[in-house]
Amino acid sequence: MRKVFIIIGLLVFHFTNAQQLEGFIQEALKSNPEIQKFELQYNIASEKVNEVNTLPNTEFGVGYFASEPETRTGAQRFKVSVKQMLPWFGNITARENYVSSLADAKYEDIVIAKRKLMASISQSYYNLYANTAKQNVLIENIKLLDTYETLALTSVEVGKASVVDVLRLQMRQNELDQLKQVLEQQYLAEQTNFNKLLNRDKNIAVNTIDELIMPSEDIELTSQNLEVHPELLKYDKLYQSIEQSELLNQKDSNPMIGFGLDYINVEKRPDMNFSDNGKDIVMPMVSLSIPIFNKKYKSQTKQNTLKKLEINAQKEERFNTLETILDKALNDRISARITYATQTKNLKQAKEAEKILIKSYETGTIDFNDVLDIQELQLKFEMNQIESVKSYYVQTTIINYLSN
Template sequence: MKRIIFILIGLLTVSFSSAQELETLIEEALLNNPEIQKFELQYNIASEKVNEVNTLPNTEIGVGYFVSEPETRTGAQRFKVSAKQMLPWFGNITARENYISSLADAKYEDIVIAKRKLLASVCQSYYNLYANRAKQAVLTENIKLLDTYETLALTSVEVGKASAVDVLRLQMRQNELSQLKQVLEQQYLAEQTNLNKLLNRDKNVVVDIMNEMNIPLEEVEITSENLSLHPELLKYDKLYQSVEKSELLNQKESSPMVGFGLDYINVEKRPDMNFNDNGKDIIMPMVSLSIPIFNRKYKSQTKQNELQQQEITAQKQQRLNTLETLLDKAINDKISARISYTTQAKNLKQAKDAEEILIKSYETGTIDFNDVLDIQELQLKFQINQIESVKTYYLQNTIINYLTK
């Protein structure tokens, strides 16, 4: 769990209260998410298989009855009982246990990967909810602003300084923003359901979202050194080791097997004779040796293991290249989000300055409501873009933490 805690610290880069809420959601997801439970059960099954292979071959027991009793000097043989136990060569069972344990170790990395992905999914869903809520707040603010402009327009119509068309255009713009807000409300419910299901709880549970999130003033240095220790790559290392264990097992299985047995033959006494060994039963200990003379199977398995190791090495390199590409893209997108955020902040300030100029123009009786709508539309655009920049920043930060923490 230490590794998970480190990831949490990296992911929770927002304000303290938001971090507390997000950390609570993540902890609940780790406890309740069924996919995590699925991988944990798969790991437990793989671990239990160690006990399955720690066994000897079945003991062979046979019983035979002589239909035609063979006569011997000491009497007629009536029935035969035999028992035989084959034993693998020294170290065979240990090699089998080591191989199964190595497969279980590789399965464990699936749990770590699934937890990392779950953390990222919870954070991404949380940030999507924040962006949606922030957009709704912006739309509400702009609808109220348009309502104020509508009042000004109605007053101007009364004094002949504006036309009814200006009022209608303002009302249509209000209707459009109301529609956008209603759509966002439905999208919010869908995203809230997604987050609740990641936590394996009722979809209608209300998620507490921060009202405001900002991009930090200073950036944390990002290093790709830890990328080589990513569990997706460590899994390939463990798969490679499992193939090595498989080859050791293959070598052991190509060794002979030794068998020990015992035959018991019941002999009936001869009624017409009297001597010391009359009717004496036969007990015959046996030792057998199973030698794999035709060992092409094991040579083929060795070749397959070599090829499989080459395949795993190639897969690991390909995945490393993909992760490096994802990391570079996330870093660049994060930088772009910061640039966009700064630009939108400047544009938003200028739009507000233009709005103030228009309001002053109303006082002099020269307001143009077409300009009002244009400025309002620009202002809304800048606000939405700024929210998107914040969301993009934290989404990319989540990807970076998934790859490097």
């Protein structure tokens, strides 16, 4: 977990806002209801160790002779008995080990949930950044169109442009304003998602970084340790729990031994006088419970064998899925860097074209159709540039989730 925070720190090394991404993650780990749910489930599973560390119930019995049987020493009045069965040696320990192994598997659910929460918060944060950055780009482009509109109005006055050019610029402004309003609504929805991951009020403002740049080089993340990912370790823990279940099954197939004591109250015979007259009866007892018909335990052994095969298959399937996701994230991150480089190059050329058009205005030959085309291309390149940066960090978050 500490290594994950270090990597996140590298990813947001230029984060100057008061609330850092790591701070958001720490807050969520403490307050997120899903994490609390898994922690409670783990505590319940751990407490079951105390539940199984017990002996079978002690049996007490009381009987009264409705028809008192006569013996040589007197009539029997009532009978009191007590009996305690004891499991075979090692049975309780086997139960404790089995329950502990189940608790260990539950603990991996906490680790997995925390990792997923960290990834979700990071991705939501980058979505908020990208949304804000796109809104800022739209604001700048709307201002640019205002400038072009002023130029167009001036050109109309001197007969170098038509009113249609002005209307076309205004319609383009309306479109950009519409896009900005849509982004504002999307931002509110993403803000709600982010705040709820931290289990707080949905209207709390989220401060994001002003500019998220493309790193000069990729942060090295080890992918060779995918086999020890918590999602796969959980299958190992489940496998161990089945092994413990089989050991317990073997112990349960052993006999149980019991110890008891019977006490019978005997009434004195009034017509006789001898040494054992009215002597009560005390009878210690030993019993043995043998599972002669043990087909149940043989069936359980076979089930456990099949379960282990099932878990191995599930683990292999999940490993293949995670490896596919990791490989896709690595390739998508490379694609994001390529896209960013291309958009940066295109944006530079679009700005050069814009300068040429502005200079053309000075000579009185500006074409506002070209102006709109260049402005639209410039907006497209800037939006794609922001999206590629966001994609780079989102893919790095996925890689970070899968790497140790």
